[in-house]
Amino acid sequence: MSLFDRKAVHFALLGATGAAWGFTHPLTKLAVSTGYGPLGIMFWQLVIVATISGIALIFRGRRPPFHREALILYAMIALLGTIVPDFLIYTAAVFIPAGILAILMAISPMVSLPIALALGVERFSVRRVSGAVVGLVAILLMIGPDGGLASRTEALWALVVLAAVVFYAAQGNFISWYGQTDVGAMRMLFGSSLAAMIFIGPAVFASGQFIDPRMEWTAVEWAVLGTGALHALAYAGYLSLVSHAGPVFASQVSYIVTSTGVLWSMLLLKEGYSGWVWLAFALVMLAIMLVQPRRAPAIPGETAP
DSSP states (O other): OOHHHHHHHHHHHHHHHHHHHHHHHHHHHHHHTTSOOHHHHHHHHHHHHHHHHHHHHHHHTOOOOOSHHHHHHHHHHHIIIIIHHHHHHHHHTTTSOHHHHHHHHTTHHHHHHHHHHHHTSSOOOHHHHHHHHHHHHHHHHHHSTTOSSSSHHHHHHHHHHHHHHHHHHHHHHHHHHHOOTTTOHHHHHHHHHHHHHHHHHHHHHHTTOOOOTTSOOOHHHHHHHHHHHHHHHHHHHHHHHHHHHOHHHHTTHHHHHHHHHHHHHHHHHOOOOOHHHHHHHHHHHHHHHHHSOSSOOOOTTOOOO
């Protein structure tokens, strides 16, 4: 394959990965807005992600380690990156537009940076700190007085989403700080999904939120299935980009995830946004550009297949 053809494939995969990830935002809104509890949705999405990532590991001939350090890693990722933040997001998504959710989720790198600086994981950079500040301004434009959200209730639920984003940022910094480089991202995904299933399983049944898949399926059930499947496939696409095109090229997926999340929400859910939200969206795009590293390290433990 020529260099031009390889670049074309990389850009196609970048676009497909970002669009798939962005599509999960309106699907999440659809899944949570019709009466299903967040624990039931989370459980089946974890089953789907664990199944897809497990199949991928089988085909790649990789077995997830289960030594003590790996088990601690899986448990912490499950807690910080799935159980708490996903519960908060699925609870809040009932009350705020999916496009707003996509924009708020993009704030994660800006939140992660000050945590990384405090832990000594990252070095101070004026450009990247400026990006974090720009991201903060974007948040204020949406949830501040007379901001972009339609009501104070929406603004309060947006703060719940931001709390979830803090957990996502803490998860990334924990992985960097913990330093278990023999596990790898796909095995982290499988192990943490399995751990989260074990943790929330009893609560799903005890709370009566279990979703029986034997019922007649509607668009809502397909949305639950689609969110889990697209998340796993998009993550696999991202890992492929990191392996074959490099982490800096792969990091550009953030732009596509955010922009397509807003676009899909407008097309599928007929959402509309105020001028303040569009200004916040533009600032988030700028913040992503500023905060991402010029040379990002490869994902630990992952190599090209």
